Amino acid sequence: KQEVTQIPAALSVPEGENLVLNCSFTDSAIYNLQWFRQDPGKGLTSLLLIQSSQREQTSGRLNASLDKSSGRSTLYIAASQPGDSATYLCAVITQGGSEKLVFGKGTKLTVNP
Amino acid sequence: GAGVSQTPSNKVTEKGKYVELRCDPISGHTALYWYRQSLGQGPEFLIYFQGTGAADDSGLPNDRFFAVRPEGSVSTLKIQRTERGDSAVYLCASSWGAGNTEAFFGQGTRLTVV
Numbered sequence: 600k601q602e603v604t605q606i607p608a609a610l611s612v613p614e615g616e617n618l619v620l621n622c623s624f625t626d627s628a629i630y631n632l633q634w635f636r637q638d639p640g641k642g643l644t645s646l647l648l649i650q651s652s653q654r655e656q657t658s659g660r661l662n663a664s665l666d667k668s669s670g671r672s673t674l675y676i677a678a679s680q681p682g683d684s685a686t687y688l689c690a691v692i693t694q695g696g697s698e699k700l701v702f703g704k705g706t707k708l709t710v711n712p
Numbered sequence: 713g714a715g716v717s718q719t720p721s722n723k724v725t726e727k728g729k730y731v732e733l734r735c736d737p738i739s740g741h742t743a744l745y746w747y748r749q750s751l752g753q754g755p756e757f758l759i760y761f762q763g764t765g766a767a768d769d770s771g772l773p774n775d776r777f778f779a780v781r782p783e784g785s786v787s788t789l790k791i792q793r794t795e796r797g798d799s800a801v802y803l804c805a806s807s808w809g810a811g812n813t814e815a816f817f818g819q820g821t822r823l824t825v826v
Contacts, residue, residue, distance in 0.1 A: 603754075633815065642718075642803060643755070643817040688754055690815075697768035699745065700805070700815055702754035 601626045601693045605703035612679055613711050620674040620706045622689035627670045630692040633700065634663050634674050637686045646687075647674070651694075679710045714738075716818035718804050724824045725794055733789040733821045737806030744787050745815065746779055747803040755803055761787060762809055794825045 602625045612618055622632070631650050635643040647656045647663040649672065655664040662675040676683060686707045690700040717736040725731050737744050742763055747755035757771040764784045772778070776794075781787040791798055801822050807815040 631813075635817070640822075642716075642819040643805075645814055645816055648814040690755075697760055697770070698743065698762075698809075699757045699760050699768055699771070700747075700755075701757070702747075704752075704754040 601691060601701045603689060603691060603701050603703035605687075605689060605706050607706060608704065609707040609709075611709040611711065614679060614681060616679050616710075617675070617677050618679055618708070620676070620687050620708070622672040622674070622703055624670045624672075624691050624701075626693050627667050628694040629667065630694055630698070632663075632665055632672050632689060632691045634661075634672075635688045635690065637688060637705070639685075643688065676708075679708075681710050681712050684708055684710050716804055716806055716816055718802075718818035718821050720821060721819060722822045722824075724826060727794060727796060727825055729794055731791050731794055731823065733791075733802050733823070735787045735789070735804035735806075735818060737785065737787070737804070738816055739785075741806035741808055741816075742784065743807045743809035743813075743815075744781060745805040745807075746787070746789050747805065749801045749803055749820070758789070791823075794823075796825045799823055799825045 634646040649665040660677040686705040688705040690702040744761040746758040749755045760768040761781045776792045779789045801820040805815045805817045807813045
């Protein structure tokens with residue numbers, strides 16, 4: 600059974616810092632990994648999708664990497680801003696079964712002005 | 713439509729009542745997912761449709777929960793005899809359906825059972 604873990608559960612940083620959020624998964628046979636952002640009381644916004652054959656994806660100040668063999672992904676946020684404050688969730692779709700997304704519990708990020 | 717739409721955005725119901733939650737996926741998306749999210753937790757899988765059929769309903773917690781997608785587009789999640797423990801945010805997502813495609817979520821329906 601696929602399990603996804605995100606560390607840390609919460610992170611508080613001053614504005615301008617570069618930061619890394621971690622995601623690990625137990626079954627490395629995945630189709631893809633997706634990073635989402637969730638603002639309080641809102642739905643999920645897709646940030647980046649990494650296919651199993653890819654090593655990284657970039658969008659603006661965000662860079663996500665994938666090491667499938669070790670079951671790990673990182674989300675790097677450069678030059679953090681208060682507007683980046685949100686909960687960040689990672690999810691994977693595992694091969695050989697249902698195409699459901701399995702989520703971690705998320706990392707709650709606070710960027711202080 | 714431009715994005716995944718869920719209605720209502722908020723629903724308050726009394727214990728024991730029946731509720732229906734609606735999801736309008738992105739036009740053309742064949743895959744549709746329902747998730748449930750409790751405070752401080754990640755989304756928990758409920759059911760996944762590929763077209764009109766439920767490809768995986770292993771996440772439905774019990775037989776009070778049922779979902780349909782009769783024409784392969786709009787889906788309705790139905791909860792009978794609601795309990796206070798059903799209170800959560802119910803999220804819907806859609807994608808093109810292959811395992812390697814991006815999923816897009818709606819804003820969710822916040823269900824409160826009093």
